[in-house]
Amino acid sequence: MKFGVVVFPGSNCDHDCYYVLNDVMKVKTDYIWHKQDEISGYDCIVLPGGFSYGDYLRTGAIARFSPVMKSLIEYAEKGGLVIGICNGFQILLESGLLPGAMLRNESLSFVCRDVRLNVENSRVPFTSCCKKGEILEIPVAHGEGNYYADEKTIKMLEDGGRVVFRYCGRDGKASKEANPNGSINDIAGICNEKGNVLGMMPHPERCSEKILGSADGKKIFNSIISHLTR
Amino acid sequence: MPISDKTQIAEPEVNEKLVLEHNITPEEYKHIKEILGRKPNFTELGIFSVMWSEHCSYKNSRPVLKLFPVDGPSVLVKAGEENAGVVDIGDGWAVSFKVESHNHPSAIEPFQGAATGVGGIIRDIFTMGARPIASLNSLRFGKLANARVKHLLKGVIGGIAHYGNCIGIPTVGGEIYFDETYEANPLVNAFCLGIIRHKDIARGCAKGEGNPVFYVGAATGRDGLGGASFASRELTDESHEDRPAVQVGDPFMEKLLLEACLELLKTGYVVGIQDMGAAGLTCSTCETASRGGSGIEIELSKVPKRETGMIPYEIMLSESQERMLVIAEKGKEKEVKKIFEKWDLHAVEIGHVTGDGIMRVRNNGRIVVEIPARKIAEDSPVYIREEKRPEYLKEAAELDEEKLEEPGDCNDVLARLLDDPTISSKKWVYEQYDHMVMTNTVLRPGSDAAVLRVKPAGKYLALSSDCNSTYCYLDPYTGGRIAVAESARNVICSGAKPLAVTDCLNFGNPMKPEIFWQFKKCVEGLADACRSFNTPVTGGNVSFYNENPRGPIDPTPVVCMVGLFESEKHITGSRFMNEGDLVYLIGGNRVEIGGSQYLKNIFGMKKGKCPILDIEEEKAVQSLCYESIKKGLIRSAHDCSEGGLAVALSECCIMPGGEFMGACVDLTQVYPGDSSKASVLFGESQSRIIVTIAPENAGKFDSFAGSSGTGVHRIGTVKGKKLVIKFNGDDLINSEIDRMAEKYFGSIGAKLKL
Numbered sequence: 001m002k003f004g005v006v007v008f009p010g011s012n013c014d015h016d017c018y019y020v021l022n023d024v025m026k027v028k029t030d031y032i033w034h035k036q037d038e039i040s041g042y043d044c045i046v047l048p049g050g051f052s053y054g055d056y057l058r059t060g061a062i063a064r065f066s067p068v069m070k071s072l073i074e075y076a077e078k079g080g081l082v083i084g085i086c087n088g089f090q091i092l093l094e095s096g097l098l099p100g101a102m103l104r105n106e107s108l109s110f111v112c113r114d115v116r117l118n119v120e121n122s123r124v125p126f127t128s129c130c131k132k133g134e135i136l137e138i139p140v141a142h143g144e145g146n147y148y149a150d151e152k153t154i155k156m157l158e159d160g161g162r163v164v165f166r167y168c169g170r171d172g173k174a175s176k177e178a179n180p181n182g183s184i185n186d187i188a189g190i191c192n193e194k195g196n197v198l199g200m201m202p203h204p205e206r207c208s209e210k211i212l213g214s215a216d217g218k219k220i221f222n223s224i225i226s227h228l229t230r
Numbered sequence: 231m232p233i234s235d236k237t238q239i240a241e242p243e244v245n246e247k248l249v250l251e252h253n254i255t256p257e258e259y260k261h262i263k264e265i266l267g268r269k270p271n272f273t274e275l276g277i278f279s280v281m282w283s284e285h286c287s288y289k290n291s292r293p294v295l296k297l298f299p300v301d302g303p304s305v306l307v308k309a310g311e312e313n314a315g316v317v318d319i320g321d322g323w324a325v326s327f328k329v330e331s332h333n334h335p336s337a338i339e340p341f342q343g344a345a346t347g348v349g350g351i352i353r354d355i356f357t358m359g360a361r362p363i364a365s366l367n368s369l370r371f372g373k374l375a376n377a378r379v380k381h382l383l384k385g386v387i388g389g390i391a392h393y394g395n396c397i398g399i400p401t402v403g404g405e406i407y408f409d410e411t412y413e414a415n416p417l418v419n420a421f422c423l424g425i426i427r428h429k430d431i432a433r434g435c436a437k438g439e440g441n442p443v444f445y446v447g448a449a450t451g452r453d454g455l456g457g458a459s460f461a462s463r464e465l466t467d468e469s470h471e472d473r474p475a476v477q478v479g480d481p482f483m484e485k486l487l488l489e490a491c492l493e494l495l496k497t498g499y500v501v502g503i504q505d506m507g508a509a510g511l512t513c514s515t516c517e518t519a520s521r522g523g524s525g526i527e528i529e530l531s532k533v534p535k536r537e538t539g540m541i542p543y544e545i546m547l548s549e550s551q552e553r554m555l556v557i558a559e560k561g562k563e564k565e566v567k568k569i570f571e572k573w574d575l576h577a578v579e580i581g582h583v584t585g586d587g588i589m590r591v592r593n594n595g596r597i598v599v600e601i602p603a604r605k606i607a608e609d610s611p612v613y614i615r616e617e618k619r620p621e622y623l624k625e626a627a628e629l630d631e632e633k634l635e636e637p638g639d640c641n642d643v644l645a646r647l648l649d650d651p652t653i654s655s656k657k658w659v660y661e662q663y664d665h666m667v668m669t670n671t672v673l674r675p676g677s678d679a680a681v682l683r684v685k686p687a688g689k690y691l692a693l694s695s696d697c698n699s700t701y702c703y704l705d706p707y708t709g710g711r712i713a714v715a716e717s718a719r720n721v722i723c724s725g726a727k728p729l730a731v732t733d734c735l736n737f738g739n740p741m742k743p744e745i746f747w748q749f750k751k752c753v754e755g756l757a758d759a760c761r762s763f764n765t766p767v768t769g770g771n772v773s774f775y776n777e778n779p780r781g782p783i784d785p786t787p788v789v790c791m792v793g794l795f796e797s798e799k800h801i802t803g804s805r806f807m808n809e810g811d812l813v814y815l816i817g818g819n820r821v822e823i824g825g826s827q828y829l830k831n832i833f834g835m836k837k838g839k840c841p842i843l844d845i846e847e848e849k850a851v852q853s854l855c856y857e858s859i860k861k862g863l864i865r866s867a868h869d870c871s872e873g874g875l876a877v878a879l880s881e882c883c884i885m886p887g888g889e890f891m892g893a894c895v896d897l898t899q900v901y902p903g904d905s906s907k908a909s910v911l912f913g914e915s916q917s918r919i920i921v922t923i924a925p926e927n928a929g930k931f932d933s934f935a936g937s938s939g940t941g942v943h944r945i946g947t948v949k950g951k952k953l954v955i956k957f958n959g960d961d962l963i964n965s966e967i968d969r970m971a972e973k974y975f976g977s978i979g980a981k982l983k984l
Contacts, residue, residue, distance in 0.1 A: 012398020016669045051396040054482025141664045
């Protein structure tokens with residue numbers, strides 16, 4: 001089993017994702033330089049957080065033109081697993097692998113804190129070890145995580161069970177207070193129709209060890225690994 | 231439309247007026263002529279003016295800075311030797327860290343001023359070959375009721391967040407004080423720490439005749455020249471009139487530069503490396519040559535520029551951000567270029583190392599600068615300024631405590647102090663900083679000290695920054711000592727051992743004898759305390775001329791201390807953890823109220839005696855706390871500072887990171903019966919730590935504390951949802967912790983909305 005972490009110029013959670021996969025989860029992991037266009041041989045590709053290309057123009061807008069993205073789209077279309085975290089989610093939106101767009105946070109400020117997520121879909125590879133309705137505590141850190149899509153798209157996502165994570169309170173209920181960025185329907189993460197591409201704003205790699213306060217993020221990496229070993 | 235090279239204006243004649251405009255005294259000018267054996271030309275004059283400025287040469291502060299202890303068994307690179315000091319943390323690993331001010335740029339343009347401050351200090355760290363892993367910020371603003379202050383606060387925080395978040399280095403802590411002394415002159419002191427293996431420490435040194443000199447990173451523009459410098463007005467056409475005086479930062483560019491430089495350093499082809507910070511190309515070339523005992527020659531036509539028509543003076547003095555100078559091994563030019571190409575960055579060979587000790591600058595072949603490198607870098611003037619004890623001290627010390635009205639309801643006073651932005655939670659600020667990226671942040675902002683792990687080394691560090699400028703205003707010497715003692719106390723409370731210090735000395739105009747006296751006394755205090763704690767000073771920065779129309783700022787010598795954990799098991803938080811744990815107060819039973827936040831907030835007074843600091847007592851308190859943590863007896867430890875015991879206990883109840891926990895404590899046995907309520911609750915006596923102990927460990931702790939001879943009182947128990955503080959049979963405080971938390975966490979956000 002082999003994971004790949006794509007490194008764009010300006011990625012800054014690439015080392016963190018690599019560390020969790022390679023050192024905590026103990027799975028073979030490579031960095032994939034964004035100018036590389038050959039990405040066969042990987043079982044899951046991670047688009048990490050950060051500020052690819054300084055997030056100039058729009059978050060993720062320039063990264064989607066990196067050579068690696070063409071291969072990544074083909075890889076995803078063939079059913080390869082792709083998880084985009086934070087900036088990675090933004091790149092997935094810009095590249096059309098996931099629908100919708102990101103707006104600036106409602107507060108207009110960057111926000112870095114722990115949030116709670118309700119796992120609304122535990123049938124995708126990324127949540128296969130979670131229970132539906134399980135609450136995960138995972139930090140967010142972003143300035144543009146205010147997910148938006150038109151009514152039709154949202155209906156399609158909701159009806160298709162493609163909202164994988166929703167911001168929620170202690171009781172598991174979605175609420176405005178629990179939502180750090182004002183995203184529509186308190187959406188924190190969505191997947192594509194086939195369920196092999198996930199985009200999420202929170203950072204599971206930041207909470208995969210007890211010493212960091214929560215190890216809930218490990219459940220997501222465990223899910224991917226156990227799906228791949230099945 | 232591009233400006234053609236024809237707009238370049240001829241260089242002005244160097245005359246008396248021009249010399250004065252460059253802030254060069256007649257004696258200094260005479261010295262320059264002696265060094266050169268002739269009159270300097272315009273470019274050379276500019277070079278001397280920046281290199282001999284206080285910022286680069288420390289000409290007014292150097293004799294005083296010599297008071298600092300700079301040696302220690304763990305010091306690998308000493309203060310002043312390189313861009314930042316380096317300290318051993320064991321097993322072949324080291325840390326490099328430094329704090330630097332960006333006060334004046336932040337006063338003019340808070341967002342970019344603060345952002346470039348962060349960018350500059352990060353470059354200082356990776357120049358050493360270290361990977362930066364954490365930032366702190368020590369900030370000072372005027373009172374938050376002022377609209378301009380709100381603008382400055384939002385701008386500075388936004389700028390720090392913008393730069394730090396984008397480059398992906400966590401901002402893990404720091405401090406913010408609000409006081410009218412900083413009204414038009416905010417302080418922005420940025421600290422960065424990086425990790426490095428001993429064998430990989432890089433040097434800012436140009437050696438080896440013929441070795442190529444590379445310019446890497448962003449292109450050079452006229453930024454940083456404007457503002458104070460007359461040059462931009464006289465020398466450029468009107469299109470430059472709107473040019474901002476403050477440099478503009480590009481954290482994305484710096485991220486690329488950081489990765490490329492660290493990748494390059496790994497190859498072993500680098501002879502020397504230095505960032506282009508203050509005085510840009512000038513400082514980096516003459517300093518590296520001077521350190522290497524060499525000369526250096528560069529050709530300006532090869533320097534990447536983002537503007538046309540730049541004259542040598544401008545190119546040499548530009549402070550454009552995100553640039554570095556790299557001296558590589560001859561024959562490895564291709565390899566160097568390849569790495570920078572990978573990161574889409576400029577790497578241009580602009581010159582070479584020479585053997586004649588001369589800094590020689592050519593423009594299209596013509597020599598425009600020829601100065602002995604060592605003379606500019608090392609031979610700057612040194613002044614011992616006049617000092618005088620300020621008059622205000624006598625009046626400020628006068629405080630008739632008997633006449634102070636005692637608080638009616640102490641709960642109201644406590645609520646007011648928890649709502650005071652200097653004391654209240656800085657959540658509004660640190661939630662805008664990415665404080666978790668790199669996944670090393672073990673204790674997050676809001677704790678006594680930030681605690682970090684150093685993944686590859688398997689080590690843990692504590693970082694704290696401190697300075698109470700009111701104490702320094704009332705008694706600069708004691709205030710300086712307290713800044714170090716408190717920083718050490720914070721590090722100890724987290725379970726680490728103080729290792730070393732960097733400081734940022736913010737003062738008014740040193741030409742005023744009173745200011746110079748404050749400066750000297752503060753440094754004496756810092757130096758004495760650093761000696762007592764065995765924490766050498768590994769570098770830092772002096773920022774003078776911090777004044778507003780009403781006068782100088784209060785002396786603000788900010789201390790940033792780095793501590794090292796012996797074991798992960800010693801990491802200790804400051805919040806109450808378990809219902810039923812016993813609350814102890816280690817140290818301190820003095821009755822003091824002078825210089826307190828209570829006096830400032832309730833009576834609008836900056837008066838009285840600065841709290842006493844008995845260094846032996848302080849060390850005993852810290853030692854008992856530290857040894858007890860190592861024995862596994864302590865569940866939580868919190869230092870007692872601004873707002874006194876009442877605020878410290880409140881913070882233990884509502885510190886983020888878990889459930890809020892109340893407590894019931896009784897201070898009757900600690901303080902004499904006739905003590906005023908205000909001094910018991912809100913006095914800021916030093917050398918006090920609140921710890922909690924699990925009931926099953928109480929016996930062990932009691933006997934250990936007893937054998938240590940340090941004053942310890944068991945004052946209460948963690949319980950319920952209220953904080954109750956009793957004294958002489960009265961409930962002085964009886965407050966719901968949820969209500970306290972509302973005030974504490976909401977204060978700054980609410981005040982910004984007003």
